Amino acid sequence: MAIAVENVTKHFGDFAALEDVSVDVPDGSLTALLGPSGGGKSTLLRVIAGLELPDKGIVRIAGEDVTAHAPQKRDVGFVFQHYAAFKHLTVRDNVAFGLKIRKRGKAETRKTVDELLELVQLGGLADRYPDQLSGGQRQRMALARALAVQPRVLLLDEPFGALDVKVRADLRAWLLRLHDEWPVTTIIVTHDREEAMELASQIVVVRNGRVEQTGTPDELYDNPGTSFVAGFIGPVANFDGRLVRPHDLTVLDEAEPGTREALVRRVARVGFEVRVQLLLDSGDPVEVLLTRREADALEIEENDIVHVRSERSFDLPVDEAIAAGEEVAVPEPA
Amino acid sequence: MPERLSRISLRSVALFYLLAILFIPVGLVFFRAFEPGLAAFWTAVSSPDAQHALWLTFICTIVAVPLNTIFGIAAALYVVRGKGPGRKALDAIIDIPFAISPVVVGLALVLVYGENGWFGSSLVSSGFQVIFALPGMILATTFVCLPFVAREVIPTLRELGDEQEQAAQTLGANSWQTFWRITLPSIKWALGYGIVLTTARAIGEFGAVAVVSGHIVGQTDTATLYVANQFENFNLPVAYAVSVVLATAALFVIFSMTLLQRRQERSIKEES
Numbered sequence: 001m002a003i004a005v006e007n008v009t010k011h012f013g014d015f016a017a018l019e020d021v022s023v024d025v026p027d028g029s030l031t032a033l034l035g036p037s038g039g040g041k042s043t044l045l046r047v048i049a050g051l052e053l054p055d056k057g058i059v060r061i062a063g064e065d066v067t068a069h070a071p072q073k074r075d076v077g078f079v080f081q082h083y084a085a086f087k088h089l090t091v092r093d094n095v096a097f098g099l100k101i102r103k104r105g106k107a108e109t110r111k112t113v114d115e116l117l118e119l120v121q122l123g124g125l126a127d128r129y130p131d132q133l134s135g136g137q138r139q140r141m142a143l144a145r146a147l148a149v150q151p152r153v154l155l156l157d158e159p160f161g162a163l164d165v166k167v168r169a170d171l172r173a174w175l176l177r178l179h180d181e182w183p184v185t186t187i188i189v190t191h192d193r194e195e196a197m198e199l200a201s202q203i204v205v206v207r208n209g210r211v212e213q214t215g216t217p218d219e220l221y222d223n224p225g226t227s228f229v230a231g232f233i234g235p236v237a238n239f240d241g242r243l244v245r246p247h248d249l250t251v252l253d254e255a256e257p258g259t260r261e262a263l264v265r266r267v268a269r270v271g272f273e274v275r276v277q278l279l280l281d282s283g284d285p286v287e288v289l290l291t292r293r294e295a296d297a298l299e300i301e302e303n304d305i306v307h308v309r310s311e312r313s314f315d316l317p318v319d320e321a322i323a324a325g326e327e328v329a330v331p332e333p334a
Numbered sequence: 335m336p337e338r339l340s341r342i343s344l345r346s347v348a349l350f351y352l353l354a355i356l357f358i359p360v361g362l363v364f365f366r367a368f369e370p371g372l373a374a375f376w377t378a379v380s381s382p383d384a385q386h387a388l389w390l391t392f393i394c395t396i397v398a399v400p401l402n403t404i405f406g407i408a409a410a411l412y413v414v415r416g417k418g419p420g421r422k423a424l425d426a427i428i429d430i431p432f433a434i435s436p437v438v439v440g441l442a443l444v445l446v447y448g449e450n451g452w453f454g455s456s457l458v459s460s461g462f463q464v465i466f467a468l469p470g471m472i473l474a475t476t477f478v479c480l481p482f483v484a485r486e487v488i489p490t491l492r493e494l495g496d497e498q499e500q501a502a503q504t505l506g507a508n509s510w511q512t513f514w515r516i517t518l519p520s521i522k523w524a525l526g527y528g529i530v531l532t533t534a535r536a537i538g539e540f541g542a543v544a545v546v547s548g549h550i551v552g553q554t555d556t557a558t559l560y561v562a563n564q565f566e567n568f569n570l571p572v573a574y575a576v577s578v579v580l581a582t583a584a585l586f587v588i589f590s591m592t593l594l595q596r597r598q599e600r601s602i603k604e605e606s
Binding site: 049050051070071072074076077078080082084085086087088097098101102142145146149 | 497498500501502503504505506507508511515516519520
């Protein structure tokens, strides 16, 4: 394990930010800490970096117990949500900072910095100041700065949280390529489930200071261990008191064994998917996700009577999962 | 039209105010100082007593300013970044020299360090005189201009936040390196302004120094005390002349800061 967090507890006054948290991060992996804001995921990252000291528990990096080590001694690269750019230094000097602290030779420093600036596509902006860069450029600079000292692990704290949607998507794709080229063990903190699922090979869902579940994106999506994970990691619906994914509901023209009758209340075509709001014969509403092709084959229209069957359901409490899904929609405070 | 009128009247009020309480009085001092001619001015400021007084002011300033710069930075760092107890208390205590009249400060120092003071007697018996001597004057000057650096630096440090410092730490910088390479460059303009205000205040200090110095002409008179002395003795041309030297020194300090700031702003503009 590149990083092992063992039974870490951290309180801020009366507030339990982390409560007996254990996480293993495999060597070279890209792991996401996912969860609602205020859930403790950033605190966990800062404990790994040494920026916070845990009240209890152990942090190991590459097998070595670093719990008592200062951040300077941990050999980690840390990227902050708001970039933490050194405003009085040029892009080049920002990236060179760690190398200068380590007293590397001038020629070597220059070579490393030039290579990194190419890697993060800032080669032409080396002599600018951070104020003259866009948010996305600043964050790429911050990544280059963190990578310059060849850290054992790279820790990213909501790195794309302050950027707009388009830049986020670009940077995500770019980060994946970077990780392929330079497979340093990486932990990324995010509250965005799409970001976590697209980037990470392992997701740790953190909530209320505890680890809710750890697994690959598919494991969490298909076999959520708690109703919170079910609702936070993907869309959920209440079908006749059972917890289902809306695309696991099949809509048919004719009644079959196991189907329920429903009235089509609304059909919304959103790009390639079609969201259909149904009213079951019991009087409960449910939303179904169909592909465009499925919807066209059914010729589904409002006020049609259809028959619905669930292909798969989770054996978990429904209301909590739906509440968790709503938590996803709450915008992150800036 | 009414908007323009109000703008003009606002400007006139501000200008009139400045004229009445700043430019005319200070200008008159300059005028009176040079009225008897340059030679008389030179004689007035080059007399041994005047030279000694100016020298003492210089000494008090040159000691008080670095002391308060170091203390101000340390206090600001503790108030904003520190984790220990007493941060809020320190934040409030720093302002005491602003609140207390300098004369009271002088009296307090006499009570502590004077011949009959707390540990003044032991100091005097060991041959180290504080009150009615240079150490007391330096102490008084340092006391009255203590808050400026800390007051300028504290809000800048707060606004700066500690993310840049944390980033430097994760990149391997120890506390000392973080301070010199990240914190200090980030607060340098606030610090510069704090130093300028400290200097100007130190040059102009009167009340506290008047009490602790004993006012001995040619021995413990700083420039401000010397001016007051000459004024009381109706030796007005000398009082004006030395005043001009004091005022010029203070103005020079403030203008040099303004120039530096302008250059900084220009360099930022050119970069962008």
